[in-house]
Amino acid sequence: MSAPEPPLQQFEFVLRLAVALLLAVGCWLVLRPFFSAILFAAVIAVSTRPQYHWLRRRLGGRERSSALLACAIVSALVMLPAALIAASIGDALAWLLGLYDDWSRGGLPALPDWLLATPLLGPWLLDYWQQLARGELLASGTADYLAETLRGLALNSGRAAGNGLLQLALALLVLYYFYVEGDRLAERLHRLAGRIGGALGPELLGTARNTVVSVMVAIAGTAMAQAMVAVLGFSIAGVPAPLLLGAATFLLSMVPIGPPLIWGGAALWLFRQGDTGWAVFMVLYGLLCISTVDNVVKPFLISRGSHLPFVLTLLGVLGGLAAFGLIGLFLGPAILALAINLSSHWLALIRPAGADHDAPHT
Structure with a gap:
């Protein structure tokens, strides 16, 4: 039967554990705003590690140049879909505004017969369409509501785009570090x-x-x-x-x-x-x-x-x-x-x- 630990050793163990927990909580509070960017960078670094090693060999083992080029490629692959999405949304909004302008000048087009013949939906849609054509819904404040909705959508989209660009910049910075220090970090993780x-x-x-x-x-x-x-x-x-x-x-x-x-x-x-x-x-x-x-x-x-x-x-x-x-x-x-x-x-x-x-x- 082993002898119980002295009270001083027990106190030191509890103190070390408390310090470790405080440090862990402090690190979490400091890094929490950047958690998504860090995770995104870690996922990309782990997934593209073989491709990065190939690129580094092609560049003669130059780590920093390879990491910069790899980050530039990742940035292009992320920004291209984002640009396509922005262009698609812009085209859709332009089309909707043009369609609204055409309808406000020449009136609404007639609905297809097959749509009007749809059970339950057809009669309700016909009544709504006729009210819209007479301007009753627009007069009741629908136009103001739509304008306010579009304005809010534009503001939220701009805010989201700015936040996304900031997160992307942070993720690329962390990704560069993961690429350069990846082998040493992997060794430490395995040891830990x-x-x-x-x-x-x-x-x-x-x-x-x-x-x-x-x-x-x-x-x-x-x-x-x-x-x-x-x-x-x-x-x-x-x-x-x-x-x-x-x-x-x-x-x-x-x-x-x-x-x-x-x-x-x-x-x-x-x-x-x-x-x-x-x-x-x-x-x-x-x-x-x-x-x-x-x-x-x-x-x-x-x-x-x-x-x-x-x-x-x-x-x-x-x-x-x-x-x-x-x-x-x-x-x-x-x-x-x-x-x-x-x-x-x-x-x-x-x-x-x-x-x-x-x-x-x-």
């Missing part, structure tokens, strides 16, 4: 994981890394699948330049609201051309086919790479997005993968004792 979790620590670290890489591969694979499905729909509906729109869909698939901007814009173009039926087809095709690919292909690809069951991967993706935002796309599956790995090792440790207990006595 081994110190905390023993032999299991590095394995859990590898599980988290494999899950993050699987999510990145799933994002790229889903973007390719959505682009192919979108090109097929654009070709069927007769939208011009389907390959160019498919490439735009591929780029904007990295963003949750990206693809609807493309196929929604195509539907608006068809409506303006008078092809109402094809416009409705484009909307239904976008909702049922293009957008559905993201909900099916992405969890499937993540489950293949992270060795998670498909249902748990789907729950991890959706729950992570709901809990943490866009970065939750990586955190959700990674947390579930770590939890399953830990539980599997825990069960493996206690199974022999249980087996001996349940074994029949001779």
Whole structure:
């Protein structure tokens, strides 16, 4: 039987633990405003580590030049979809303003007969359309409400764009540090994981890394699948330049609201051309086919790479997005993968004792 620790040693242990907790809380409070940028940079650095090593070899082992070039490439890949989204939103707003100007001068166009014949919706829509054509709704303050809504939308969009640019700049700065110090940071993380979790620590670290890489591969694979499905729909509906729109869909698939901007814009173009039926087809095709690919292909690809069951991967993706935002796309599956790995090792440790207990006595 071991002797109890002296009171002084117990006090020193509690004091060290309290200092460590205070430091951890202080670090969290300091870094909390930049948490999203740090996580984004970490995800990109881990996922693109092999490509960065290849680039560094091509540049003769120059770390800083390689890191700067890699950050520039990442910045371009992020800014290009953002620019396409801004251009799409601007075109849509310009079209809506032009449409409103045309209607205010020449009156509203007649609704299609098939839409008016729709049960329940048709009579209500006809009455609303007639009130709108007579100006009753606009006179009751709808125009002021729409103007205020558009003004608020513009202000919120500008604020979000400014915040996004600031977060991107911080993420690129952290990403540069991760690229330059990546090998040394990886070694320290492995040592820390081994110190905390023993032999299991590095394995859990590898599980988290494999899950993050699987999510990145799933994002790229889903973007390719959505682009192919979108090109097929654009070709069927007769939208011009389907390959160019498919490439735009591929780029904007990295963003949750990206693809609807493309196929929604195509539907608006068809409506303006008078092809109402094809416009409705484009909307239904976008909702049922293009957008559905993201909900099916992405969890499937993540489950293949992270060795998670498909249902748990789907729950991890959706729950992570709901809990943490866009970065939750990586955190959700990674947390579930770590939890399953830990539980599997825990069960493996206690199974022999249980087996001996349940074994029949001779």
